[in-house]
Amino acid sequence: MTKLRSRRIAPIFATTLALSLASVATDAEAIGPRVTLQGASWKVKQEAKAAYTKGKALMDRNDFAGAAEAFKKADELVPGAAPKYQVAVCLDRLGSAKEAIEAYRTFINSQPGEKYADRVVAAGKRIAELEKMLKTPVTLNITPAGLPGMVVKVDGNPVEGNSVELEAGKHMIEVSAPDHEPFSQEVDVAGEPLDLAVTLKPKEAMPPPPPPEEEDGSGTPGMGLRIAGYTTFGVAVAAGVVTGVFGVMALGSASDFKDAPSEQLADDTEQQGLIADVFLGVAGAAAVATGILLYFGYTADDGGDEMSAAVPKITPYAGPTGGGAGLSWKF
Template sequence: MRSLPALSALATALVLATSSVALAKPPGPAAPVSEADRKFDEALNAMKAGRYAEACPVFAESYQLDPQLGALFTLAECEYNWGKLVLAKTHYVAYLTGVGKLSPEERAKQSARERIAVLQRDTLVRDIPTLAVALREGTQPGGIVKRNGTVMTPDGTPVELDPGEYVIEWTPPVGDPSTRTVTLAIGKTERIELETPKVADDAPKPPPKPVSTGITPRRIATYATGGLAVVAVGTGTVLGILALGKKSDVDANCNGGLCSQDGLDALSSGRTLGWVSTGAFVVAGAAAAVSLILFFTEPRAAERTAPTTAIRF
């Protein structure tokens, strides 16, 4: 940290030199001094050896048992050297608040520590990094956000954190979870914006439209009537030929106006075949006429698809 090592060394030396000096105690009940002193000495020995992770929690216990300002200042120094800058700043501020409540005589005894605490506090205010986590605009609210495993609120507020690496876990209300890692350096401000990942559209899609073959119901009717005309012509032709065949039977079995039974039967069959043949040709003509009308009056493709323009006056 900028310019802090020398200052911290000076403050630590001051702590070690004055650790046995009795300090002013704020009013209020206190735990047995012997236990607080024992823990303070234990923590001080660990701090001298550079074992800050071991010393700082014990300093905190000593202060809780006997809340003296000297113990609070020493705790802040220990946390600073340990790299717990946010806690150190909090305890420097608490120490300065306590010193401000002392009488002039008692405050004078804290003058050296007070000067160091002010410098440390001001430096930490400038150098403690911050991290802001927010949901990007338009992101669906909800979900769970964690910072190093602890649930947090992604409201975009900058939060003071110790320098180091932080893992942001984002479990959105829809979509797959994601993880981002950010490294906070001294004096830096970082911001992370989270958004809901895009989700594949699993909604059922409408079936594809059938490909038009160009055969419309009208065209089918055209083909059907045309086919009927062809069949009717064929039927009429066959029946006409059969009717002509019956005429030869009539000629063979009739003499003048007299006919045998075979002649009468041939005459009756010939007349029936002739009538049916004529009817078939009539049907063929009508079907052919309808087919031609349907064919020549059917709209062409361009006419069927041409857009219409409506004009409103």
């Protein structure tokens, strides 16, 4: 009886076990993908954590280039604020200002939350500091282009080409070229590339010189001779007056001497007569010189250089025993 029951139960147990195993297999197939995904996610997190830890260790050894790569890998595996911030710090320590600014902005734009509020503020301040040190390209669009002899200066220093890199702040740009008006403008560089339009205007044509003024004769050779002639004429008149005065005085003294001869009257008559004779000679010489100078003064302008060279030179003279004039000329 017992054996019969055992034989009956064995097939039933085997069938039940088979169904149970089939059911377990079916459930395993149903949740298999989920178990695989969860395992992969955990594995990625571990790899990201390992990369982040490696980055921190490299930073401690001042290997900022290697640390930056490790933090970038950690951020690629599991994106987060911490690795982004550390990438920016490493690039900053490497002196890569432009890349560091971009990395700090990436960190800020990721909206890391209140946990990283202090780092967000610090990143913003550091961006402002780096922008001041960052050289920014400034391109000069010069019209007309290719002018010969064109010179470009930045803050008074000549530079080559139409593109320069400038630090943040104010700079004076100067452009000049022959026959064109110079250009100058102050620019404020703030970290963003700058295009500056430069127009060189041609200089205005110089006005024609004014027509020569008509000569008034003051600069001609004849005018000088005429002035000299009028001067000698004045000398002749003055000498004539002196001659007349002392001549009359000499005649008076001679008349007095006849009435009452004396040695004093004799001396006065002789002295007054001598003075009259001297100034008579001067008056005569000046009169002759006046005539000659006025003649050549009014004819020298028509005769040109040859006539000017032939103008005589009159030199009046006077002495205690007489007077006269010297005459000389070239031909």
